[in-house]
Amino acid sequence: MQNQPPPIPSKPDQFVFEPMPERSSVVFVIEALLKYPGRVIHELQNNWRAALAFWLFILGLFGMTVYGVVVGSLTGGDQMWIAPAKIAIGTTLSILICLPSLYVFSCLGGIDTRLRTVSGVLFAAVALASLLLIGFAPVAWIFSQSTDSVAFMAALHLGLWGIGMMFGLRLIDAMGRLLSGSSRTHLKLWGFIFVAVCLQMMTTLRPIVGRSDHFLPSEKEFFLAHWFETITARETKRIGVPN
Amino acid sequence: MFDDFKASLRGDAEEIASRLRTPSIRLFAGYCGVILLGSAVYGSTLGIWRAPLQSLYTAIKFPLLIFFTCAGNAAVNGMLAQLLGSGLTFKQTSLAILMSFAIAAIILAGFSPITFFIWYNAPPLGSTNEILGHSTMLLSHVAVIAFAGVMANQRLFGLLGKISGQKAIARTVLFSWLAGNLFLGAQLAWNLRPFIGSPALSVQFLRDDPLRGNFYEAVWRALQHLFL
Numbered sequence: 001m002q003n004q005p006p007p008i009p010s011k012p013d014q015f016v017f018e019p020m021p022e023r024s025s026v027v028f029v030i031e032a033l034l035k036y037p038g039r040v041i042h043e044l045q046n047n048w049r050a051a052l053a054f055w056l057f058i059l060g061l062f063g064m065t066v067y068g069v070v071v072g073s074l075t076g077g078d079q080m081w082i083a084p085a086k087i088a089i090g091t092t093l094s095i096l097i098c099l100p101s102l103y104v105f106s107c108l109g110g111i112d113t114r115l116r117t118v119s120g121v122l123f124a125a126v127a128l129a130s131l132l133l134i135g136f137a138p139v140a141w142i143f144s145q146s147t148d149s150v151a152f153m154a155a156l157h158l159g160l161w162g163i164g165m166m167f168g169l170r171l172i173d174a175m176g177r178l179l180s181g182s183s184r185t186h187l188k189l190w191g192f193i194f195v196a197v198c199l200q201m202m203t204t205l206r207p208i209v210g211r212s213d214h215f216l217p218s219e220k221e222f223f224l225a226h227w228f229e230t231i232t233a234r235e236t237k238r239i240g241v242p243n
Numbered sequence: 244m245f246d247d248f249k250a251s252l253r254g255d256a257e258e259i260a261s262r263l264r265t266p267s268i269r270l271f272a273g274y275c276g277v278i279l280l281g282s283a284v285y286g287s288t289l290g291i292w293r294a295p296l297q298s299l300y301t302a303i304k305f306p307l308l309i310f311f312t313c314a315g316n317a318a319v320n321g322m323l324a325q326l327l328g329s330g331l332t333f334k335q336t337s338l339a340i341l342m343s344f345a346i347a348a349i350i351l352a353g354f355s356p357i358t359f360f361i362w363y364n365a366p367p368l369g370s371t372n373e374i375l376g377h378s379t380m381l382l383s384h385v386a387v388i389a390f391a392g393v394m395a396n397q398r399l400f401g402l403l404g405k406i407s408g409q410k411a412i413a414r415t416v417l418f419s420w421l422a423g424n425l426f427l428g429a430q431l432a433w434n435l436r437p438f439i440g441s442p443a444l445s446v447q448f449l450r451d452d453p454l455r456g457n458f459y460e461a462v463w464r465a466l467q468h469l470f471l
Contacts, residue, residue: 096356097356097357097359097360098356098357100352100353100354100355100356101353101354101356101357103353104252104349104350104353104354105353107249107252107253108252108253108254108350108394110253110254111253112249112253182253182254193357197357197360200360200361200364201360203364204363204364220363220364220365220366220367220370220376221364221366222364222365222379
């Protein structure tokens with residue numbers, strides 16, 4: 001009995017539904033997003049403050065804008081401000097387009113909450129994704145300085161964005177669990193819709209990685225068609241098939 | 244009132260049933276208001292691909308389709324509810340059906356920014372990929388309307404189960420209402436066409452002679468062309 005090691009203290013569950021510390025600053029909010037996202041959801045549901053939702057939104061936009069600078073660094077020149085501008089605008093538009101359906105899907109999932117809570121959680125999800133992108137920024141920058149390939153860098157940025165989004169959507173899913181939703185299928189379905197809207201937004205605002213003479217494209221295209229064209233054009237160029 | 248809609252969306256059958264026990268003009272007006280607003284907003288995204296004017300026409304006609312279907316079947320739905328042992332009165336039947344359409348309208352309104360975004364990115368009328376644009380709009384709207392319909396009927400089924408106390412009765416009543424509403428609704432949609440608008444035809448509020456012909460005859464003729 002005397003030689004038994006002391007019990008390992010149990011690690012608090014990341015998604016424990018408890019209040020944030022009294023004195024909350026932006027640093028505390030970032031820490032909570034990364035370590036204890038449940039606290040953020042608790043504050044948005046039970047102790048809602050416009051300032052918290054505002055800072056989460058600003059944090060999300062800031063992170064996306066910073067990453068946008070890295071995206072633009074591949075081609076340089078005007079893309080150094082065009083890429084971050086497009087990513088910030090696209091993020092804002094995607095949030096606005098999908099927020100009404102998120103609230104509806106939350107209700108369909110049995111969650112009794114208010115629109116402002118759902119808005120705050122969506123801002124928090126985007127903020128979390130953008131924090132991860134800031135973390136990935138050095139990695140993306142190194143690759144962008146060592147290649148000229150737009151297709152490769154677009155695929156890399158897409159992959160890193162996907163990882164960030166995965167953690168962001170995990171927060172949305174946690175909202176369903178913590179706010180006693182009877183079914184989380186609806187929120188998962190909404191997650192697919194949000195990803196599809198974001199992917200289409202990237203195509204609507206193209207080019208973000210490459211360069212163009214126009215700020216916005218003149219031709220409307222769906223993202224799958226655009227990717228297929230890009231890959232086909234790349235293959236045609238690679239194997240030297242004449243147009 | 245807002246809490247009523249949230250309870251309806253959540254499928255809180257207990258709360259909705261308690262409201263239905265004392266049907267009020269306020270509840271009736273609330274459901275009608277939500278149907279009008281939600282379906283008009285969504286209707287505008289239905290017609291916008293064809294032309295802005297079609298968007299306006301469909302925003303007017305989509306709520307009318309719902310109201311005409313409810314009104315046309317109000318008597319028979321009330322009778323069926325009583326004959327099949329649901330325990331609902333005529334007023335409660337009308338309110339329950341309006342509630343389900345209100346749920347669908349809220350879901351459709353929630354999807355409106357997304358369908359508007361799809362329209363924004365779809366190849367427009369007159370472009371080389373106009374068929375792709377038309378098909379994408381058509382399939383997107385079918386998927387969204389189907390989803391809204393399934394969710395609304397799921398909530399209605401829950402309510403009927405709560406009120407009648409038996410799932411078998413709830414199922415029978417729901418299917419009988421659905422059969423009647425789909426039968427009349429399809430024909431009314433035919434009479435009130437176009438909603439999306441065909442690229443080959445001009446933009447009109449209603450087609451020439453809208454009461455001529457019927458949906459089921461058109462389907463039968465299409466099947467004959469397909470197989471014969």
